[in-house]
Amino acid sequence: MHNKLPPSSATPPPAPSQITQPSNSASACPYKPSDSPSSSASTVDRLSKFNFMPENLSNTPAATQTTALPVSREPSTIPRADGSLWQYPSPQQMYNALLRKGYSDTPAAHIPSMVSVHNFLNEGAWAEILEWERRFSRGLVEGVRRCGRGEDGSVAGAMIEADATAAAWDGAEPPRLVRFMGRPGDLTPKARVQQWLAWAWPSQYKGELPFDRHDWFVRRIVPVGAKGSGSGSGAEEGREVRYVIDYYEGPPEPTGEPVFYLDVRPAVDGPTAACERLLRWGGDVWWRASGGVVREAKEREQSYKERFAEQRS
Secondary structure, three states, X not given: OOOOEOOOOOOOOOOOEEEEOOHHHOOOOOOOOOOOOOOOOOHHHXXXXXXXXXXXXXXXXXXXXXXXXXXXXXXXXXXXXXXOEEEOOOHHHHHHHHXXXXXXXXXXHHHHHXXXXXXXXXXHHHXXXXXXXXXXXXXXXXXXXXXXXXXXXXXXXXXXXXXXXXXXXOOOOOOEEEEEEEOOOOOOHHHHHHHHHHXXXXXXXOOOOOOEEEEEEEEEOOOXXXXXXXXHHHHHHOEXXXXXXXXXXXXXXXXXXXXXXXXXXXXXXXXHHHHHHHHXXXXXXXXXXXXXXXXXXXXXXXXXXHHHHHHHO
């Protein structure tokens, strides 16, 4: 359900996606989510309220700025509602936004690394959303089939991004990010339940809370006649699906690089979303419990033996 980025690999459903921060960003100075800035705040804290794509921010160097920062904005791979691509903030815009919020302790030289991490997290979140859409945008019946191999059947990340065209979506229009909102102060129900479980059974569950939460609203185009789409007669016009994203910090790498985890899933705003989450989780549990991994390995081995025998004959 939540693939490691990069590279993409299957993990058990409860584990979120792992995103390792680039090595050149370990020294980024963050903001502290309190009323008073602090130079000792962590990188994760500084990123939490800026893990989005701000628009119309000043690109002019600050009066007290001594280090020149790039002013160019990098386009994302995430399409907007009008078909254009969302753009990430330039390092200069990110720096100005921090200063505007009163966090003047941030060295300007660290900003490019912060922007790199910000962009990487957003691309990882979008790759996970694309995988959800690939499975369920054609309805629950098709979703059952696409969940048959559990997370081993996931193609989130490079495979989708390499061909994010109508052809990759069986002629349908690919999903688009309509809007988004940061909600760092609002725990998702899942995060709250995990907190309760950690309180009740600390030996079995970790009480780590997400350092940020986002809600992304995605326009899903459902082909006419898709079974179990929950979209009614207007399926061809598309409908809006809300995704919730919890951002976690994991244990650092042996090299000291921070690690981030994303837990991306559709919000349970109705029975269709609830079924989608149950099908994806259940599909992975069944695939593993029924020996799907071993069975597939044996089939590959048998196929290899047959091809080898044909070549020798």
